[in-house]
C-alpha cells in the first residue's frame with residue numbers, strides 16, 4: 201500500500217517535525233549535534249509547556265494520526281475546535297479522556313490499553329456544535345450540547361464517550377469554554393475496534409490553569 205504510486209504519500213515525519221516545531225530547518229541529528237542532547241530535552245520540555253491555544257484550532261484526522269497530536273488549553277479560555285477528517289477513505293472520531301487502567305492481551309501485539317476512556321473529558325461541559333459536514337454520528341454522552349441548525353445533520357447517537365465521528369471529508373465545529381479540569385488528558389480515535397488508537401491515532405492534551 202505504501203508503495204502504491206497512486207496513493208498520495210503522507211508526510212512520514214509529521215509527528216517529529218511537529219515535535220521539533222521550534223527548530224524548523226534543523227533535523228534531529230543536526231539539532232543534537234549543534235546543541236547537544238540536553239538542549240533537545242529542554243526543547244521538548246518547553247514544547248510540552250507550549251503556549252495555550254486561543255481562538256480557533258484546526259484538528260485534522262488522517263490515517264491514522266492527528267495533526268496536531270498535542271495541545272495546551274487554558275482553563276476558562278473560549279475555544280473553537282474545527283475537527284476535519286482529511287482521510288479520503290476512513291471514518292474517524294475525536295474523543296478526549298483518561299485511559300482505562302486495565303490492559304488486555306491482544307495477540308500478536310502483546311499487552312495493550314483497553315479501548316475507551318475511564319473519564320470522559322466532556323462530561324458536564326457546555327459545547328456548541330455548528331457547521332456539520334459529513335457527520336456520521338455524534339455521541340453527546342454527558343456533555344451539555346447545543347446544536348446550531350437542523351439536528352438531523354448531527355445524527356445524534358447514544359453509547360460510549362463524547363464523540364463526533366466524521367465521514368471522509370467531513371468536518372464539525374465545537375465551541376466551548378475550557379472547563380476547570382487541569383492536568384494531562386488524552387485524545388484518540390477508537391474506530392475499527394480501537395485499532396486506530398492502538399496504532400497511533402492519539403494525542404495529548406494539557407489543560408493548565
Ligand SMILES: [Cu+2]
Pocket residue numbers: 264291292293389390391396397401
Ligand atoms: Cu480513526
